[in-house]
Amino acid sequence: MDGPQRLAEVFVELADTLVDDFDVVEFLQMLTERAVELLGADAAGLMLADQRGALQLMCSTNQRARSLEVFEVQTSEGPCLDCFTYGAPVVNVDLARAGGRWPAFTAAAAEQGYGAAHALPLRLRGQVIGAMNLFTDAAVHLGEEEIAVGQSMADIATIGLLQERSLREQTVLSEQLQGALSTRVLVEQAKGVLAERAGIDIAQAFTLMRTYARRRNTPLTSVATSVVDGSLEARELTTS
Amino acid sequence: MASGRTRQILAEVAGGGVDVAELPGALVARCAAALPITGVGLMLMTDAGPAGTVAASDGPAGALEELQFTLGEGACVDCSRTGRPVLVADLAAQGPGRWPAFTGEALAAGVAAVFALPLRVGGIRLGVLDLYREVTGPLAGSDLAEALAFADAATAVLLHLQSHTPEGETALGPQTIPVLDDRAQVHQATGMVSVQAGVSLASALLLLRARAFATGRPVADLAHDVLTRLVHFRSDDTT
Numbered sequence: 001m002d003g004p005q006r007l008a009e010v011f012v013e014l015a016d017t018l019v020d021d022f023d024v025v026e027f028l029q030m031l032t033e034r035a036v037e038l039l040g041a042d043a044a045g046l047m048l049a050d051q052r053g054a055l056q057l058m059c060s061t062n063q064r065a066r067s068l069e070v071f072e073v074q075t076s077e078g079p080c081l082d083c084f085t086y087g088a089p090v091v092n093v094d095l096a097r098a099g100g101r102w103p104a105f106t107a108a109a110a111e112q113g114y115g116a117a118h119a120l121p122l123r124l125r126g127q128v129i130g131a132m133n134l135f136t137d138a139a140v141h142l143g144e145e146e147i148a149v150g151q152s153m154a155d156i157a158t159i160g161l162l163q164e165r166s167l168r169e170q171t172v173l174s175e176q177l178q179g180a181l182s183t184r185v186l187v188e189q190a191k192g193v194l195a196e197r198a199g200i201d202i203a204q205a206f207t208l209m210r211t212y213a214r215r216r217n218t219p220l221t222s223v224a225t226s227v228v229d230g231s232l233e234a235r236e237l238t239t240s
Numbered sequence: 241m242a243s244g245r246t247r248q249i250l251a252e253v254a255g256g257g258v259d260v261a262e263l264p265g266a267l268v269a270r271c272a273a274a275l276p277i278t279g280v281g282l283m284l285m286t287d288a289g290p291a292g293t294v295a296a297s298d299g300p301a302g303a304l305e306e307l308q309f310t311l312g313e314g315a316c317v318d319c320s321r322t323g324r325p326v327l328v329a330d331l332a333a334q335g336p337g338r339w340p341a342f343t344g345e346a347l348a349a350g351v352a353a354v355f356a357l358p359l360r361v362g363g364i365r366l367g368v369l370d371l372y373r374e375v376t377g378p379l380a381g382s383d384l385a386e387a388l389a390f391a392d393a394a395t396a397v398l399l400h401l402q403s404h405t406p407e408g409e410t411a412l413g414p415q416t417i418p419v420l421d422d423r424a425q426v427h428q429a430t431g432m433v434s435v436q437a438g439v440s441l442a443s444a445l446l447l448l449r450a451r452a453f454a455t456g457r458p459v460a461d462l463a464h465d466v467l468t469r470l471v472h473f474r475s476d477d478t479t
Contacts, residue, residue, distance in 0.1 A: 189364075195432060
């Protein structure tokens with residue numbers, strides 16, 4: 001960790017995004033990237049439970065982590081799922097030694113080159129609404145202080161999800177989670193549209209949309225909507 | 241991601257060789273029976289607003305769907321516009337400010353609470369599932385989960401209906417309603433195909449599903465080939 005100064009900066013940056021024009025996809029993406037930076041991890045991802053109780057992948061910092069997390073959801077096995085099921089952190093999982101507990105997951109993690117995994121729950125009044133994953137290439141061990149920082153990041157993610165309207169009852173939580181998941185699908189479609197129009201790959205398309213959204217101080221969701229409906233042309237994004 | 245419950249609902253609704261045109265009616269009837277509610281309506285939505293009632297259960301649901309279609313206001317209109325569920329546990333307490341005409345008519349018809357669930361796939365607006373109830377109060381957590389499973393089933397049914405040609409033939413095969421494969425790659429490929437073939441996102445998703453079905457492959461596999469540019473759709477693929 002770069003010390004308390006950088007930690008404070010990140011928290012201020014995250015708090016700053018929780019204002020007008022709040023965009024949940026962009027917020028969670030930024031949060032996972034900062035978690036990677038602050039905890040010296042190599043990748044992070046975030047999963048949310050939909051109201052059917054199934055976990056859905058919300059964002060990942062890279063394609064390797066995304067593949068692993070998709071695999072985890074599909075096989076219903078792994079630290080993130082245990083963390084979600086029991087509502088407790090599952091940290092410092094040395095993947096070379098966890099084959100007995102999660103045989104399929106550890107094999108997939110080794111294939112992606114990860115040595116350690118950590119999962120922290122997104123909790124809200126006794127309810128677990130998702131989990132944040134961290135992966136490191138080496139089998140590094142996180143200390144208590146780092147785990148506390150990671151859990152704070154997960155708590156901020158929860159606050160972000162509930163930001164648009166205050167949480168009064170269960171139904172509002174459902175609205176928020178449904179909205180966040182639906183927004184994620186829109187952003188995926190927009191990535192495809194832009195990738196095809198500009199002749200670039202999906203990851204580059206995402207970077208272009210995010211850069212454009214930041215420069216114009218526009219929510220990512222609005223940029224995705226404009227890309228999808230054609231009102232924002234590919235060249236405006238590639239030349240901005 | 242479709243739950244096991246959604247698959248079960250689809251199997252029940254499509255069971256017994258029902259005609260495609262009867263699917264929406266069977267779905268709303270089953271939804272009304274499965275939940276502690278008074279009525280259910282299924283409204284088709286476009287970017288411009290309500291486009292017509294697809295099906296409604298017995299009771300006031302049909303009239304209230306028609307009313308929202310006519311007025312262009314109400315729970316389903318807000319729900320489709322924002323893409324989020326609109327859950328009003330007490331219509332009277334909410335007051336008439338939000339939907340001046342709809343609120344009065346709904347209360348007069350004996351409806352005290354309304355729950356509208358969006359049927360959308362990202363930028364694809366398909367419709368809204370409206371649930372009406374004669375007593376106030378929120379849907380219990382388990383009822384909400386059940387309602388959302390029906391919403392997923394209704395989304396699959398609306399997509400399935402759109403895959404039918406006017407002659408009644410289907411591009412996706414008979415009797416089974418394909419559940420939406422909700423993986424990121426499928427949505428990304430949908431975006432790419434919409435540009436390649438010059439069609440809407442909704443049509444692009446149908447093209448993807450139709451080709452996957454025709455070639456006997458999972459949609460996710462085909463999506464992967466689209467993303468890696470092994471498979472390309474052209475504008476004449478739509479004909």
